[in-house]
Amino acid sequence: MPRETGRKVIAQNKRARHDYHVEDTFEAGLVLQGTEVKSLREGRASLVDGYASIDGDEAWLLNVHIPEYAQGTWTNHAARRKRKLLLHRKEIDKLAAKTKEGGLTIVPLSLYFKDGRAKVEIALARGKKDWDKRQSLAEQQAKREMARALRHRNR
Template sequence: MAKEQGQKVVAQNKKARHDYHVEDTWEAGMVLQGTEVKSLRMGRASLVDGFAEVDGGEVWLLGVHIPEYTQGTWTNHAARRRRKLLLNRAEIDKIERKVADKGYTLVPLSLYFKDGRAKVEIALAKGKKSWDKRHTIAEREANREKQVELGRRLKGRA
């Protein structure tokens, strides 16, 4: 069997960029059980309620829902169990220092396979206030209107 190449996205947390100011990101491997990998290969996962924490010098992923594998037997996994993330010691220390600051958290942005290995992209993020969210939406709509107007002018319809 040939080795997998490239990147296959399983799940993305689109709401994370809306709810948080993302400051820094890291790619981490995951310690998974066999049925979890099979379930992920079927494209089934949800990062909506997920977050990560540093505990005892290790980074753990919590709240991520990987549903049970349908053909699994008694060896099936729990859908929302704690999963260990694989990072370098220097990265873990850097994350731990930054998370210690008030208001920062670790959120998963995407879950994917890279060259056949399950990876998760985690981000150091700070929660947005409701006025920040409204400001972001207004900015996005203004940019969209600019692009539409620019397109009209280029086509000679202005």
């Protein structure tokens, strides 16, 4: 059987980009159990309430929902278990220093398979205020209207 290549997105956290200013992104591997991988291959996962934390010298992904595998038996995994993130030591140290600084958190942006291996894109992010959210929505709407006007004019 040929090896899987490319990037296949499983889940995205669109809410994170709405609620946070993304300052820096990292790609991390995940330590998963067998039935979790099978469930992910079916495209089932939710990053909505997920976040990451640094505990000692390790990075952990918390509150990410990967539902139980339908054909699984007693070996099935817990849906919201704590999952270890695979990052380089320098990346973990950088994340730990920035989050201790205050005001920054680590949120997952997307979960995907890259060349057959499960990866998660995490971001160092700062929370937005309500007026920031309204301002970014107004900017997006203005861009959309400008693009629509240009399309209309070029017809």
